Amino acid sequence: MTLAQNNKPWQLRSEDLSAIEALDSFITEKFFDIHAHWYRKADLNAPENSFWNSGPEIAGYGQWEDYTQQLLPKASLLGGLFFPAPLPKVNLSAANQFLFDELEKSTLSRGLILVKPETSQKELELGLSHAKVVGFKPYHVYGTETPTSQSGITGFLPEPIWATAHEHGAVIMLHIMKDKALLDPKNCEDIQRLCLKYPNVKLILAHCGRSFHALHAEGAKFLNSIPNIWFDMSGICEMQAILPILKYFGPEKLMFGTDFPVSQIRGKCISIGNGFIWLDENNCNWDQAWGKPTLVGLESLNALKEAANNFGLDKSDLGLIFWGNAMHLLGLNEHSPTTNQAYYKHAKTRIPGGTQLLSKRPENMAPNHWPPYFKKASGCEIWDLDGKHFYDFSTNAVGSCILGYAHPEINKAIIKKVNLGNMCSLNPPEEVALADKLCAIHPWADQARFVRGGGEACAVAVRIARATIGRDKIALCGYHGWQDWYLAANLGENDALKGHLLPGLSPEGVPDALRNTTFPFKYNDLEAFQEIIDQQPDLAAVIMEPCRYENPAPGFLEAIRSITKKHGILLIMDEITVGWRLHFGGMHLKYGIEPDMAVFAKALGNGCPIGAVIGSKAAMEGAQRSFISSTYWTESLGSVAALATIAEMEKQDVQKAIEHSGQQVQGILQTTATSENLPLQVKGFPALTSFSFDHPESEMLRTIFTQQMLSKGFLAGTSFYPTLAHNEKIIAAYKQALAETFGSLSQVIKENSFEKWPKEEKAHSGFSRLL
Numbered sequence: 001m002t003l004a005q006n007n008k009p010w011q012l013r014s015e016d017l018s019a020i021e022a023l024d025s026f027i028t029e030k031f032f033d034i035h036a037h038w039y040r041k042a043d044l045n046a047p048e049n050s051f052w053n054s055g056p057e058i059a060g061y062g063q064w065e066d067y068t069q070q071l072l073p074k075a076s077l078l079g080g081l082f083f084p085a086p087l088p089k090v091n092l093s094a095a096n097q098f099l100f101d102e103l104e105k106s107t108l109s110r111g112l113i114l115v116k117p118e119t120s121q122k123e124l125e126l127g128l129s130h131a132k133v134v135g136f137k138p139y140h141v142y143g144t145e146t147p148t149s150q151s152g153i154t155g156f157l158p159e160p161i162w163a164t165a166h167e168h169g170a171v172i173m174l175h176i177m178k179d180k181a182l183l184d185p186k187n188c189e190d191i192q193r194l195c196l197k198y199p200n201v202k203l204i205l206a207h208c209g210r211s212f213h214a215l216h217a218e219g220a221k222f223l224n225s226i227p228n229i230w231f232d233m234s235g236i237c238e239m240q241a242i243l244p245i246l247k248y249f250g251p252e253k254l255m256f257g258t259d260f261p262v263s264q265i266r267g268k269c270i271s272i273g274n275g276f277i278w279l280d281e282n283n284c285n286w287d288q289a290w291g292k293p294t295l296v297g298l299e300s301l302n303a304l305k306e307a308a309n310n311f312g313l314d315k316s317d318l319g320l321i322f323w324g325n326a327m328h329l330l331g332l333n334e335h336s337p338t339t340n341q342a343y344y345k346h347a348k349t350r351i352p353g354g355t356q357l358l359s360k361r362p363e364n365m366a367p368n369h370w371p372p373y374f375k376k377a378s379g380c381e382i383w384d385l386d387g388k389h390f391y392d393f394s395t396n397a398v399g400s401c402i403l404g405y406a407h408p409e410i411n412k413a414i415i416k417k418v419n420l421g422n423m424c425s426l427n428p429p430e431e432v433a434l435a436d437k438l439c440a441i442h443p444w445a446d447q448a449r450f451v452r453g454g455g456e457a458c459a460v461a462v463r464i465a466r467a468t469i470g471r472d473k474i475a476l477c478g479y480h481g482w483q484d485w486y487l488a489a490n491l492g493e494n495d496a497l498k499g500h501l502l503p504g505l506s507p508e509g510v511p512d513a514l515r516n517t518t519f520p521f522k523y524n525d526l527e528a529f530q531e532i533i534d535q536q537p538d539l540a541a542v543i544m545e546p547c548r549y550e551n552p553a554p555g556f557l558e559a560i561r562s563i564t565k566k567h568g569i570l571l572i573m574d575e576i577t578v579g580w581r582l583h584f585g586g587m588h589l590k591y592g593i594e595p596d597m598a599v600f601a602k603a604l605g606n607g608c609p610i611g612a613v614i615g616s617k618a619a620m621e622g623a624q625r626s627f628i629s630s631t632y633w634t635e636s637l638g639s640v641a642a643l644a645t646i647a648e649m650e651k652q653d654v655q656k657a658i659e660h661s662g663q664q665v666q667g668i669l670q671t672t673a674t675s676e677n678l679p680l681q682v683k684g685f686p687a688l689t690s691f692s693f694d695h696p697e698s699e700m701l702r703t704i705f706t707q708q709m710l711s712k713g714f715l716a717g718t719s720f721y722p723t724l725a726h727n728e729k730i731i732a733a734y735k736q737a738l739a740e741t742f743g744s745l746s747q748v749i750k751e752n753s754f755e756k757w758p759k760e761e762k763a764h765s766g767f768s769r770l771l
Helices: 014-022 061-071 092-103 121-128 159-168 185-197 206-210 214-222 243-249 296-311 315-329 339-350 408-420 430-441 454-469 484-490 526-535 556-566 587-591 619-625 637-651 654-675 698-711 728-751
Strands: 030-040 076-084 110-114 133-137 171-174 202-205 229-232 268-272 275-279 374-378 381-384 389-393 447-451 473-477 518-520 539-544 570-574 597-600 611-615 680-683 689-693 714-716
Touching (some): 014 296, 030 092, 061 296, 076 133, 076 171, 092 110, 121 133, 133 159, 159 171, 159 185, 185 202, 206 214, 206 229, 214 243, 268 296, 389 728, 430 447, 430 637, 447 619, 454 473, 454 484, 454 611, 473 484, 473 526, 484 518, 539 556, 611 619, 654 689, 689 698, 698 714
Parallel strands (some): 110 133, 171 202, 202 229, 389 714, 473 518, 473 539, 539 570
Antiparallel strands (some): 447 611, 597 611, 680 689
């Protein structure tokens, strides 16, 4: 479209054309403007020297389309979310009427009416009665608190307007105030309170929560568990204001807007000191600058481009930001089926069993209800593919994330290494530093080998032991992985006995020739262990967890250490689950046992793949003679993550903190069950809490429990592995949800109403541990 000659005040310059060309490969093919203004100068009553008087007499749909198309020449403009310019002396009713008229010119465009605190309920309802009006645009200049620049949210957006928006599921475009904007505690407190009180409101925090001072955007971390919040980044000219929104909310909650006609200002907004300044032709002498300014709309696009590159966004992410999120928020695209369950159904046609890890199969928790996939995880919070938010009161990544998900210090160390390169033809020095660190923590150990997982660590330790001692047979106590050497324990004396020792762990595919090479015994059963020694004195090694659900009986570990030394058998302590979680460095240190080898994984890397085998020089001697090698054991991210994780554990008493959280949860479980007359057994160390229902329908009760906790925003099964991120506030929320759920379970038992729950939704049993 071509603008009328007499209505074309904002002209592109050569520097703008160069910027547009540089952005060409970044811009997506479609665009929806989530934040733009329409106006007639006659309605604004703007000061004579105001920017708003520099443009055309009328700036409606046609003018927006023409000017915006200049900035995005190859994009298809789908429409936008428009509202009047909120100037102090605007003729509000006339401005809203102009909005109504212009909305008729665009099929997909929607509008927000300009509102003041005194706008009546009738006026609000009348505005929303317009077919294309979807909500409200308040602004501080109309507020009751002075100065309005320091106004609280309810000073210009009182609760009656929130209530009306809630009733209609309407959008509120909120431009918050106060010096610290999104970092102001009162602003965050009010946003949390109001969004939770009025959950049907679709709140858009304009300008990344008014983060014109880029560092203020960090306040997004205080709001990331609230589901009905979105952000637009209109007018934002610095990527540092965009990155925290991506970090705490992901690309699904960020939308691009032009802020038209602010997009036509020549200059940009920048952070300065503890605030910000708009550099434009009114307060900046461009003749003294070493360059020529471009338009704010182009500066915003450049800021997004830098943030996208920094964060690693791809074209699909940008599609969400440029148009997809806005279309979904406003209900302008067809609703797709539930992403999580549909995707898992497809996964089961591509991935045998559906998942890579047995423990992560949704059927083990609540079939058709447990979310199979996550989109984002932080602390002890998870967002699934459907955008639902949960607190994780299950195993927190099967015990691997002891510090919490996406811990900033671990991420910082990893990102640095990614930027420097994590893999090449040479070896990473970090593996030497990690070997030194582990041997310093464990003075009995002299050497270390590294892998990328717990099962590998156990397999490598057993291989080394066999090579060092020159024998084949292994005694074991506990769960040690999926490899042949371990599952050979389930081969039994003949094929009819396959799978009898460890239910759920099938030895199918394990060579029969490995029969009678692995001999299991139960924890604290010294007599059973001695029987193995009497019958199999030629063991190469004993591998066992130092503990799992309980402390060892007096003298149990000491006797095993003594017996293995007497017979020249290597003792391997499996610290993969309990190590670091119950005691820094492992429980064998707490019990005063010096093994020949120890294996670590899980919490060692706080979610990053790393496993370790440490041992005395004599015990590790076999590693030199046996071929034990893998390409990806030489990448550096695992070692970097482990070093950073250990450093964090040294700075903070992590074990004490998670023990305290576990004790709180165990107490909550016990007291709540008692008050609801629910038959419950709680067991395990606080840092490895588990519970079960003492009832014939225990598995169905477990299933119902998980389903109901999911509906309340909690991933919860009958095991809980606390992390450093489980704070008092989150545990208090769990307590409230648990009380409601236990009350429901008690009623189910009382009424014997199990038939109401479909049998096909009953959770599957996992494997049993040999302890």
